[in-house]
Amino acid sequence: MRIIGDHTALALEGHLDVRSAADARVLLHQAVDGGQGDLVLDLGRLESWDATGLGVIMGTHRRAGRLGRRLVLRAVPAQLQRLLVATRLHRILAVEGTVSDVRGATLPGLGPVAGQPIVAPLL
Secondary structure (H helix, E strand, O other): OEEEEOOOEEEEEEEEOOOOHHHHHHHHHHHHHOOOOEEEEEEEEEEEEOHHHHHHHHHHHHHHHHOOOEEEEEOOOHHHHHHHHHOOHHHOOEEEOOEEOOOOOEEOOEOOOOOOOOOOOOO
16 A cells, blocks of 8 residues: 555545555545645555545545545546445535436546645556
């Protein structure tokens, strides 16, 4: 698992699972605690996740809310989009673009989020 970015935008690469959850949680919470406004979490290079990883995202969402911030998910992989819909978490989490429901219908998502791009893009 690699996390690259700053207090405004982060990109996750690799596997967000039980093995990486503790380290990811620390880094994501530091990003939430150290910034203001939206925190954009780019998931475009996330290869896999498990329930523990999803719990890290939800915990980061709750922490951001307590601090007056919003966690925004960007480039959510299709399989994770389907999981968010199946669990109805797409109603709680801010997701850029559109999210397809389990029958393939398009549900409304957020439009483009104002803010800075990821400072150190994944190579």
